Amino acid sequence: MTKWDAFSRSGALMRLRRAGLSVTVPRLAVLQVIEESAEMIDAAQVQRRLLDQNEDVALATVYSALNVLHRAGLLACHHYGQSRAVYGPIGARCTSRLMCGRCGHIQWVDDPRVLALIEGICQEHGFGVSDYTLSVHVACQPGRCARSGQ
Ligand SMILES: [Zn+2]
Numbered sequence: 001m002t003k004w005d006a007f008s009r010s011g012a013l014m015r016l017r018r019a020g021l022s023v024t025v026p027r028l029a030v031l032q033v034i035e036e037s038a039e040m041i042d043a044a045q046v047q048r049r050l051l052d053q054n055e056d057v058a059l060a061t062v063y064s065a066l067n068v069l070h071r072a073g074l075l076a077c078h079h080y081g082q083s084r085a086v087y088g089p090i091g092a093r094c095t096s097r098l099m100c101g102r103c104g105h106i107q108w109v110d111d112p113r114v115l116a117l118i119e120g121i122c123q124e125h126g127f128g129v130s131d132y133t134l135s136v137h138v139a140c141q142p143g144r145c146a147r148s149g150q
Contacts, residue, residue: 043063069087
């Protein structure tokens with residue numbers, strides 16, 4: 001099993017559909033690479049990571065997917081001068097993820113209870129939330145791995 005099986009794409013797939021975009025393989029793959037990236041990356045880096053996953057996508061296609069996803073508000077973009085743009089996951093909405101150390105699956109969690117809890121804790125300390133990233137390291141339970149069926 002590669003990390004590109006249908007289940008591991010479910011979070012990205014859900015966000016594409018919610019944004020009203022037609023789901024294409026490059027859009028899905030590019031969005032997933034961005035969402036799994038710990039830092040902002042440019043189009044060439046996206047293409048390299050796709051190649052590492054045995055997804056052979058032309059650079060022009062990567063640029064096109066990045067543009068569509070950015071216009072739909074699914075990823076953040078910063079420009080450095082005129083020549084380089086880097087992309088990363090969008091801010092506060094979908095930044096909770098469960099990362100399985102056993103099978104490598106990343107499950108994105110879009111749950112308002114998480115934000116409510118974080119906001120409450122921040123208020124107690126005199127802060128307001130502008131953005132958050134929550135990564136929870138997990139191990140899937142034997143017999144219940146949604147990703148591999150093991
Ligand atoms: Zn697992």
